[in-house]
Amino acid sequence: MTPAEELADALRDLVEQVACAEAPDEALAEAAAAVRETTSRLTAAGTERDATSLRFAAGDPWRYRRFSPVSGPLNPLAPPVVYEEITEAGLEAGVTFGVAYQGPPGYVHGAFIAGVFDDVLGAANMASGNPGMTVQLNVRYRRATPLRTPLRVTARHTRREGRRIYAEAAMYAGGEVTAEAEGIFAEITFERAQKLFRNGNGGGSADEQAL
Template sequence: MLESRERASLDTEQVTALAELTERVRELNEAVVHTEVGLDEVAAVRDEVAALTARLAAARRDHPPLVGVGADGTVRHLAGPVGGVLNPIAPPVEIAVLPDGTARAEFTLNVLYEGPPGFVHGGISAMILDQLLGVAATANGTPGMTATLDMRYRRPTPHGVPLVAEGRATRTEGRKTFADARIIGPDGRTTVEATAMFVMPQDR
């Protein structure tokens, strides 16, 4: 496993600048899906994007950067696939831990995360809940790696509307931590439920 010390650490100014760039790329991604401009304009934009990509690639890191490791052992992944502020394809999910240990996020998913027309892809829901469950396990003081993730899709999860996800650790057994989570639609009904088991790695 790649040690965090082998990865670059960015300061606040760098993170802010790159996060702003990431947001513009997210907007570009959505614009590509929705555009109805002519083919000549599509080709012109394609070439401009290629040129911009070359400019950014002129100086390249070997690995994605980190901000650091928290006191609880959690590594903040700037380019993580859920909520990573430097990842243009990451769902915009910012997870907070409440005083009672519940991990909670409020977010809206756009058409980039669509599966069935009008609804979120089930794999996106699973990815978000896996991340949320991991945060809940860490908040419990028992961080670990996902060992099992069981999903129950109660009803389709709509995109383009406010959603809430929440989860918390339910019990621990030695190195194992069990946690439950769900996504709630704007009508207050649960759309997806998940149960996971996390295993704390043994010291080598």
């Protein structure tokens, strides 16, 4: 694990403590001051990368995904989803959600499940040689997905119709399907991305401009 990955992992531990632990106000105030001091030191020691640069994303899409809020080991917001096997035929990944991702008591919030599906479907399309931008995501929640439980996620590219790309995925807890998803994506070239994202400022929906 690199120092940057260790930092992101430590921040995940901190977020989990904030989400589920109780402590005296004095201890919380001291912790807040320590976090702010650490943030100031890190800001002073580093330089900001061009995180929203389209060229940074296009230069190496797999490297760019390391900053994903879903699967990026360098992003403390990510649980993260860990890709265990990626081939042209499909992929398998694992993820464990802590209390910070809770919806119903003891179970994962559905929005985070949808986010995982969006991420793995996109990765499956990339692995098959059919990268695209999400246009539509349909999620079926079969049963509640438990927190603090190792989950398995599978995804595969299914077909392509012109510039429309299709993929499907499923999430498992203890061998049982908890949710399934189907996604429709649009092929997007670098030139189209330049018009769509306008250097990170956005320029309309994928359905409006990418299809």
